[in-house]
Amino acid sequence: MRLLKVATCNLNQWAMDFDTNLKNIKESIEQAKKAGAKLRIGPELEITGYGCEDHFLEEDTVKHAWECLAEILTGDWTDGILCSIGMPLIFENVRYNCQVFCMNRRILMIRPKMTLANDGNYRELRWFSGWTKKEELVDFELPLDVAEAISQGSVPFGYGYLKFSDVSVAAETCEELFTASPPRAELSHNGVEVFVNASGSHHQLRKLNVRIDAIKAATVTCGGVYMYANQQGCDGSRLYYDGCCCIAVNGDVVAQGSQFSLKDVEVLTALVDLDAVSSYRGSSSSFRQQASYNTSTVPYVKVPQKLCQKFKLGTCPTAPVEVKYHLPQEEIAFGPSCWLWDYLRRSGASGFLLPLSGGADSSSVAAIVGCMCQLVIRDIEKGDEQVKADALRIGQYKNGEVPNNSQEFAKRILYTVFMGSGNSSKATRSRAKRLSEEVGAHHVDVDIDNIFWAFLIVVQGLCGKLPRYKVDGGSNTENLGLQNIQARVRMVLAYMLSLFLPWMHNKSGFYLVLGSSNVDEALRGYLTKYDCSAADLNPIGSVSKQDLRSFLRWAAIHLNFPSLAEIEAAPPTAELEPIRSDYSQLDEVDMGMTYEELSVYGRLRKIFRCGPVAMYHYLCAKWKGRLSPSEVAEKVKHFFKYYAINRHKMTVLTPSYHAESYSPEDNRFDLRQFLYNSRWPYQFRKIDELAKEAETDDSQIENTPGEDLAKDPDVKSAEGSGMGVVAVGAGNPSAGL
Template sequence: MRLLKVATCSLNQWAMEFDCNMKNIKESISRAKAAGAAIRLGPELEITGYGCEDHFLERDTITHAWECLKELLVGDWTDGILCSFGMPVMRGAERYNCQVLCLNRKIVMIRPKMWLANGGSCGELRWFTAWKQKEPLLDQFTLPTHVSEALSQNTVPFGHGYIQFLDTAVAAEVCMELFSPVPIHPELALNGVEVFMNASGSSHQVRKMDRRLRTITGATLTRGGVYMYSNHLGCDGGRVFYDGCSCIVVNGDVVAQGLQFSLKDVDLVVAQVDLDKVANLRDSSSSFREQASCKTKVPPVFVPYKLCQSFKLHTSVSSPIKIHYPCPEEEIGMGAACWLWSYLRRSGASGFLLPLSGGVDSSSVAAIVGCMSQLVVKEIANGNEQVKADAIRIGHYIDGQFPTDSKEFAKRIFYTVFMGSENSSADSRRRSGALSEEVGSWHLDVSVDGVVSSLLSLFQTLTGKRLHNKENGGRNVENTALRNIEARTRMAIAFMLASLLPWVHNKPGFYLVLSSTTADEGLCGNLTKYGCSSGDLNPVGSINKLDLRAFLIWAAQNLGYSSLAEIEAARPRAALESIGTNHREQADVGMTDGELSVYGRLRRIFRHGPLSMFKDLCYKWQSTLTPAQIADKVKHFFKYYATNRHKMTVLTPSYLVESYSSEDNRYDQRQFLYNARWPYQFQKIDELVQQLNADGEALATSSEQERVNILPLDRRLSASGVRPTADAFDDAPS
């Protein structure tokens, strides 16, 4: 038996905070050594943090990364253990995202990333060059002078290769390379590589974990191998949350897995594997042997060193484990809660303030903060000294006290404010108060009528006009203006309270204002610019309304906030409608929550313009709607999307979890000034509707068909050369 103990880790790094990052890296190495591991793998770009963005373009960032690496190498950190460190490297005029493989105070090899992640929340092509050199695959890299002198090493192999030890072969495959159409690891396996190290920077998305693990396990299922996967954990300063889940896979079986949602700074995963099992699987496959005989050769870097242990009695080998897959509702709650804690502990703030209306959106945010408080108390009870120290500082505990009850902790760090008006219902006020009591927040009930009345009086003094809502004979422009005035008044009050309430209660610092606009509201623009959609952070900004409602039901059952069930069941009402009016907010924009979810996925994930969306929905909705009705819905959506796109330029930074988030600049890079009539695109839809109707009339017979425009639509679409491109409800690819 060739026994090899390997360690991979998830680290809670912070972009550009080198001291923090080095502390976590060193702790992970110490714990890996203590466990007897021969290999330690860390996440992608762990030295700098993954989310440095345009800081990667600064030479200082590269310089500091080398300084940190030198510190690791001149000490005893790499003695007796192969360590893979992620950092940016300049080679001439080219900047690469690299894994630097080190052993015994020497750099063995530098592996630049060959396929970069681009799109969505990733934009590596903006900062890095992909390594695509063919001849030679491995080149020589001259180390910076200060590193060279410290290590007595001038050059190091740089490029696509693997490390050949005396007893096994090890190689790197960096993040996106595993998920690309043509991965790197099959070629390496045919060259004899048995251990693969994947340093990743994979952000959390709802329902993504299953796709990720299927890809990782599939990498070694038929071709054999030990696959080590490392990922970031927490929020390193941007909008995404990295959900950890570092794991070790042997021949397609997960033998060790780290935490997905955790407040830890370092989560280490260790496994002992038998490399002979890898060799046996490959030897038993005739197709593997045949393909290995005609493989493309990848150059090795020879290292005269043994990684494996010899067989010993009472030595155990890690066995396959059962994977826990959280439901989407649990992912929403836990992921957003960890994201908020990362911001709170690093921002210098003393807590959060939330305008709590008693509706679905703001109540979801309150539940997430409550979930965060529960996680903090639980982590302290489990002995996490870092979380304990942060909680004592943020909650201003004295005399050795620390949080032991989540509601007590929430009372210290969480304000909720019901900002009602003459149009608010008693039920909304009651639900808001009940939820705040369950979560434990410091709750205030404020009327905005006086402030709104003052603004309306000022307007009347200036113009001689008095605004009226619809019920009192007002026009649409008046009704919209009144809503916006109320929303912007609430925003101003929220920021005032967030900055001054800590002072009132003799607390230092400030509070962060939380907003609660959802992905669907952002998509269609059903929000007030610089109104209630504004804030410092938004934990639900890229979550769709359907998932959010499901989360409320889950939270009512699993977090102990029973009032959420009533909030989810309540019918929303527009703020300026009378209390007795039966009205759904979605009627204001003429689109249901379910429809917005479909439009969002087709527009963002499948890259559909108006015409392509119309074609797809003709297949999806043909049993209930005519082509003309579908065309009207598509036009209606794109009109609202284009008209309100400008609002995305000022949207509160939100937790990116839904793949069709419309947040401007960081996630959805499209212009904000449109011709909202879409004259060319809508004309093409109209022409196709006419063609489909004409084809239907030609195919129909009076005895077989009563509704020409619906029953044979699939035949008419095919005759018109239209093909379905995707299921509108499919998840985005990894």
């Protein structure tokens, strides 16, 4: 029996922080060796961090990566263990994303990534090229200082594998796991039994099963051992890399790492039976035939050493495990919590300030920070010294004090502020206070009416009259302006208090202001530009309203914040207009659409790439029997009108935790213009023509193209005359200008 002890890992790397990254790499190798592993794989680009972006274009970044690798190779870390280490490098003036295979203080082979990720959140083609030469391995001349340090002048470079005396090992890198023609198919026919995948894969709600299924499928058809390593944590951007390293054998997962963790280093090991791989492949007639007919020979590097351990009686390979998947509510709790913790401890800030209105969105953010505090205390109690050191520093503990419960810790690092006006209800004020007490935050209640009226006196002095709310006979313009003043006053006040509240309590440092607009409100533009949506960070900016309400119900019980149940049950309202006996401001009424409809529009627009006319077709099929074609047409036009009017707000949207595939975030994810003709004259005319035809001939809807997709726009997958929009305006919840 050929038994091989293998190790993969989750590493919390930070882009461009070479000291931290090198420390984590060394620790992971040490843990792997201590466990008896002979093969170790780390995350993609682990030396530099995955999210360096345009820093990859700097010569310094590549040079520092080589310096770090040389430090690893001149020590004893690679003695007796094969390590795949991810880094960028330059070959013949071209940058490549590479895995560098090292053992016994030498580089055995460099494998450049062939298929690059270049959609959604990824722009690898901006910095790297994919390797295309598959026929042979070429010589790569090592940098002179590295060559001198390890006494090695060159190394094989390209697509190939390592052929040891008792096992063959090859690499795939992240995206290559998901390609239609993956390297492993050809490699398995050439006898490769172990595949290592260095990945930088981000968290997105309900997506882990896609990755796990791909890893399992990688060895179902061809057999073999598949080792998956991933980055974990926030490395400096909106993405949270959710770890979940794993090891699969012949279609079964035998080891799975954590998906959400505060640990900087997590190493996962398994003892795998390579003879079981041979047996699995030999039992498949189709595999035998394809391997026999295979005419492509993949180049390899022969390594005259053994990796497998001697068989001992009673030693058993690692048995399959049941894969753990988190509920979406748990993902919302733990993912943004870990992201916030990384941002807090790495930014140098001393805590957070949250404008807490008592509504669902800001209450969700408060609950997430409360969850973060619970995770910190849990890991301190488990003996995590790094988490403890960070907590002591951030919480400014003195004289041997140690965080002992989540509420006490929250008191030190979270301020919540209710900024009420004459339009605020007693119910929301009370809910905000109760939730803050449950979380443990330091809560203050501030009345903004005096500041609000100071602005109105200026307006009166300039205009000679006071603006009025619509319910009091005012115009839409007056109503819009009065709401926007309140919203922007709160933003200015939040930033002022983020400085002065810590100062008042003799706390050093600064506090980060948290925003709380959700993905649906951003998509619709149902927020005031430069109001409380303008913050330092937003942990829910890519989470839908429906998911947030589900999260609130879950958190009320599982995070022990019972007031969240009452908050979730309350109808969403901005509370920017006066409350009257016959009038109460409601979000969905102001928007002219429900949050459920917004989620559908968002997925069709982004995931299924629908313009106005295609969306009309899809929704006619989906909502047939519920709405007439003309009603569907009006809903689609209404959505695209306000999407276009408010698109400019996305250029200043607070950096948000990425969680949803239809995020409209402009800066990195959703690359569309921000100046539209909001009347969409050509598209809307086509919709009106189609609706008119459909009203007279309903049979046209029966065979609408794309009807199957329209039935479930939540399927998970991996545009005249007149401008009709003010380019530099700022919007309120109802009109969005």
